[in-house]
Amino acid sequence: MMIRIRSRDGLERATIDNPNITIAQLKTLIEYQLRVPVANQTLSTNQNLLLAKTLADIARFTDMSNPQTPISSLGIAHGSIIYLSYEGERTVSGPNFSPAGSFGRKMTMDDLIAKQMRVTRQENPHCELASFDRDAANAFQHYVNDSLAFAVKRGGIMYGTVSPEGKVEVDFIYEPPQQGTEENLVLLRDPDEEKLVEAIAMGLGMRKVGFIFTQTVSQAKKDYTLSNAEILQAAELQAEGDLKEWVTAVVKLEVNEEGDADVHFEAFQMSDVCIRLFKEGWFETEAGEDADPKLSRMKKDVVVGVKDTKEVDNDFFLVVVKIFDHQGPLSTNFPIENRITGVTMNALKNHLERMRGVTFVKRISDFHLLLLLARFLDVNADVPALAECVQMQTAVPEGYQLLIESLASAS
Structure with missing residues (x-):
């Protein structure tokens, strides 16, 4: 034509x-x-x-x-x-x-x-660095280490803040319903629950900033940084998050010089070309059993170096992000959602009694506790208002205190 x-x-x-x-x-x-x-x-x-x-x-x-x-x-x-x-x-x-x-x-x-469509390495991330709240990071890695023994994969959505300079601070990790195996992680997204999470984050002055997942001990024996399935999942969530500083964190066991296993955190961004390829539908989403997990397969040829190819080494899509840690504004003493042991109102009662010596706002300054309470509050008004009290560390209105205490005493 x-x-x-x-x-x-x-x-x-x-x-x-x-x-x-x-x-x-x-x-x-x-x-x-x-x-x-x-x-x-x-x-x-x-x-x-x-x-x-x-x-x-x-x-x-x-x-x-x-x-x-x-x-x-x-x-x-x-x-x-x-x-x-x-x-x-x-x-x-x-x-x-x-x-x-x-x-x-x-x-x-x-x-x-x-x-x-040329695939080249991206040298610099859009994120200056990623800093993890120590308690939130420890609560996540302790569960996969102590309860799951890094035998199956686990994931979470990270929330926090982004500075004008591109510094990402992760202050809490929401763990959605999910199913993990040795090789794959399926997030069973619950829109109603995620609406509560977003309302809490808004009240706390925070937003969705990244994705965190674990690799299993069996994966540690394989020759890749991220598998093709992990690249796809990370790219999907980064594209959905629509944040140029979005961070993907990987938690795994590594053998140290003494021969012991240490928990190790790494942080990346999926490169700009990776996100473009994902959004435009270039990735093959179904990999055969004989597919090499360290290679991502394209539906059409791309140019890597001087070669036209449908297979791209996953490392081309990874941009390393520096990791720091900090002590954030929230505690992580409350049981965490969607784990093997469910969270009950009895946990709320025990938590409030254990924290009786501090102010009421301090007692509820825990994202996971707020998520439980949010199920009984108006998502558009009460949830952000209560979360804002936590953010500002101001007195919790008496009506909310009475409601929370009545929920705890009813257990």
């Missing part, structure tokens, strides 16, 4: 092998065939675009501004004319310019995208 493109340089042609491409893909083709960078292009089916004199005038032409719109939905077909305004200068190759270059090979859309 051929479409005609009129710009200030005259009428040129672009060859398209798929009539259902999007505007973003069309711009990529124009960059390749007509040598106009995507970032400099404004396209329109309205010829008045070429009469626009200022950037403000050009910005009014929005009919082709959505990159995901298929060109066919705009009536663009073989022989159609579209109008191109661009910034900068270029050398016009003339009407006989061929996208195949000097060798004459036809370049398909898939070929072109693959040629532009």
